[in-house]
Amino acid sequence: MGIVVDDLQVAIGSRPILHGVHLEVRDGQRVGLVGPSGSGKSMISRAIMGLLPPTAGCTGSIELNGRQLVGLPDAEMAALRGAAVGMVFQNPGTALNPLLTVGRQIALPLELHYELTADEREGRVRAMMRKVGLPDELYGRRPHELSGGQQQRVGIATALITSPRLIIADEPTTALDSMTQRQIVDLLVSLVDEAGAALLFITHDFSVLARATRYCYVLDAGRIVERGRTEALLEAPHTPQARTLVEAARRLTLHVDGTGAQETETEEGR
Amino acid sequence: MIKYLARRCALFALALFVVSVVVFLALRVLPGDLATIMAGLNSPPERVAALRAELGLDRPLAAQYGDWIAGLMRGDFGTTMLTGQPVASVVGARVQITFPLIMLGLLIALALGVPLGCASVMARSARARGLYQAVAIVGGAVPALWAGLVLILLFGRGSGLLPILPASGFPQDGWGDPAQAALALVLPAVTVGVIVGASIMRYTRSALQSVASTGAIEMAMACGMTRRRALTHVGLRLAMPQLVSVVGLTFAEMITGVMVIENLFALPGIGSGLVDDLTHRDLIAVQSELFMLAAFFLVIGLLVDLTHRALDPRLGEDDE
Ligand SMILES: Nc1ncnc2c1ncn2[C@@H]1O[C@H](COP(=O)(O)OP(=O)(O)O)[C@@H](O)[C@H]1O
Ligand SMILES: [Mg+2]
Numbered sequence: 001m002g003i004v005v006d007d008l009q010v011a012i013g014s015r016p017i018l019h020g021v022h023l024e025v026r027d028g029q030r031v032g033l034v035g036p037s038g039s040g041k042s043m044i045s046r047a048i049m050g051l052l053p054p055t056a057g058c059t060g061s062i063e064l065n066g067r068q069l070v071g072l073p074d075a076e077m078a079a080l081r082g083a084a085v086g087m088v089f090q091n092p093g094t095a096l097n098p099l100l101t102v103g104r105q106i107a108l109p110l111e112l113h114y115e116l117t118a119d120e121r122e123g124r125v126r127a128m129m130r131k132v133g134l135p136d137e138l139y140g141r142r143p144h145e146l147s148g149g150q151q152q153r154v155g156i157a158t159a160l161i162t163s164p165r166l167i168i169a170d171e172p173t174t175a176l177d178s179m180t181q182r183q184i185v186d187l188l189v190s191l192v193d194e195a196g197a198a199l200l201f202i203t204h205d206f207s208v209l210a211r212a213t214r215y216c217y218v219l220d221a222g223r224i225v226e227r228g229r230t231e232a233l234l235e236a237p238h239t240p241q242a243r244t245l246v247e248a249a250r251r252l253t254l255h256v257d258g259t260g261a262q263e264t265e266t267e268e269g270r
Numbered sequence: 271m272i273k274y275l276a277r278r279c280a281l282f283a284l285a286l287f288v289v290s291v292v293v294f295l296a297l298r299v300l301p302g303d304l305a306t307i308m309a310g311l312n313s314p315p316e317r318v319a320a321l322r323a324e325l326g327l328d329r330p331l332a333a334q335y336g337d338w339i340a341g342l343m344r345g346d347f348g349t350t351m352l353t354g355q356p357v358a359s360v361v362g363a364r365v366q367i368t369f370p371l372i373m374l375g376l377l378i379a380l381a382l383g384v385p386l387g388c389a390s391v392m393a394r395s396a397r398a399r400g401l402y403q404a405v406a407i408v409g410g411a412v413p414a415l416w417a418g419l420v421l422i423l424l425f426g427r428g429s430g431l432l433p434i435l436p437a438s439g440f441p442q443d444g445w446g447d448p449a450q451a452a453l454a455l456v457l458p459a460v461t462v463g464v465i466v467g468a469s470i471m472r473y474t475r476s477a478l479q480s481v482a483s484t485g486a487i488e489m490a491m492a493c494g495m496t497r498r499r500a501l502t503h504v505g506l507r508l509a510m511p512q513l514v515s516v517v518g519l520t521f522a523e524m525i526t527g528v529m530v531i532e533n534l535f536a537l538p539g540i541g542s543g544l545v546d547d548l549t550h551r552d553l554i555a556v557q558s559e560l561f562m563l564a565a566f567f568l569v570i571g572l573l574v575d576l577t578h579r580a581l582d583p584r585l586g587e588d589d590e
Pocket of ligand 2: 041042043170171
């Protein structure tokens with residue numbers, strides 16, 4: 001069980017974006033998908049979620065717990081989204097509905113998939129807010145009143161509220177400062193493990209990946225060019241594409257450590 | 271919010287003042303003597319002088335402006351030269367035609383444009399998207415005159431379904447017979463509605479697309495909404511501020527924009543009335559009418575801004 005993507009081809013209009021991608025995330029596993037910006041990582045997550053733009057064509061196979069998702073009508077995909085699969089987005093500042101309060105936002109998947117009383121829903125939402133470390137008084141606030149880290153905590157709470165078996169996190173920390181990045185990654189990992197869910201963690205940043213996953217795929221220009229244990233890949237990348245990403249991560253880490261003193265401005269400091 | 275309201279209203283008053291000065295000066299600074307123009311270029315000098323004295327045009331500019339504004343404050347917009355009626359009642363009669371025409375036209379435009387705009391974003395096949403695109407472009411490119419003529423030929427002359435011909439036009443007694451008057455507005459309103467509807471469709475489309483590109487639609491879908499539901503429930507609501515602006519501006523624009531339609535269908539509305547007054551060189555009436563139009567545009571702008579404020583929680587607290 002889990003998700004198995006095989007020979008996935010996605011084209012937008014006549015322009016091919018993915019050329020036969022294969023990847024698997026088994027139940028309870030945390031798997032990374034790393035690649036430079038523009039390599040097609042988000043396109044893979046969109047294909048799995050049924051969020052490809054209307055102009056996209058998609059062939060190949062995506063099996064979620066043995067069920068074929070490619071070609072599934074939107075209504076059936078919608079029944080899976082937010083229930084069987086949860087998604088955390090790169091930029092919570094723009095993804096969160098600016099009109100919804102934190103409470104309403106986190107409750108949305110519950111509203112869409114379950115028949116609960118308002119009280120039951122609120123109880124679950126407040127419990128989830130505690131889990132992701134959101135103070136109770138933020139329940140009635142709107143996204144623009146939150147820090148970036150708090151916004152992403154709302155995003156994680158929304159993705160996890162229905163206890164889906166698979167979480168896809170598409171660069172969940174890219175929009176955050178490096179200190180908050182670590183907190184958010186650690187939070188995501190601990191919650192996913194606690195729920196026993198599987199995680200597909202997408203990033204362009206190897207240093208974040210090592211914190212979140214043991215196994216990973218390297219994507220370049222719409223093709224998986226390398227796969228293996230994250231640590232091994234970090235130490236000895238085989239392909240030049242993977243080497244470039246690893247070197248970039250090293251530089252970033254050095255840079256961050258060198259200026260560590262300035263790193264005190266975290267979300268808690270705001 | 272209170273602070274914002276006060277600031278916005280002060281701005282409104284300031285703009286109103288500037289507009290009044292501009293309108294007032296424009297008619298007096300333009301080349302040519304106002305009294306001479308109004309009396310007609312070949313009138314004897316005595317007639318010009320008499321008119322100048324009668325209208326107070328021989329007094330200092332500041333005094334003239336003061337008189338005019340004092341009149342406006344009392345609700346006295348002057349009298350028309352042609353019939354000697356108060357400008358206010360003449361404009362009032364025209365508003366009774368133009369306003370229902372615009373409201374009806376706008377309703378038709380919204381009823382056509384918003385669903386079509388949504389549908390064009392939701393369309394999954396390339397052919398359907400192309401079709402919607404074509405509808406928007408063709409609809410927007412049709413000249414009002416031509417669309418009106420076609421409708422007149424189709425309904426007025428051809429089948430006689432609606433008793434509306436340019437010759438008959440609006441009933442002489444105005445809204446004395448409401449059914450007759452309303453009927454006279456149907457074809458013109460449909461003409462306006464189709465043309466404006468095409469542009470509402472394009473605006474709806476681009477507003478929805480700009481909202482969709484922020485990721486809020488994807489997020490709503492990721493929570494379990496279908497694409498259609500996310501667009502109609504989340505997308506339209508988020509696009510609402512943009513749409514309100516467009517509708518407000520369109521509404522204001524239509525007041526003068528329907529001039530062609532009013533002329534074509536022989537409706538004595540604001541647009542055709544303004545042209546009438548200009549051709550009759552009734553410049554005092556024109557001055558008050560232009561001021562009323564400008565004031566109306568400013569009111570629409572004020573309403574649009576306040577609605578924005580109410581619709582978007584991100585505005586509101588930030589600037590307190
Ligand atoms: N809506 C779209 N229409 C056309 N091309 C797109 C669209 N979204 C992404 N692309 C293209 O697809 C490629 C992969 O994009 P994406 O999956 O977002 O990359 P990544 O997430 O790895 O940075 C890029 O070359 C991008 O330009
Ligand atoms: Mg991406």
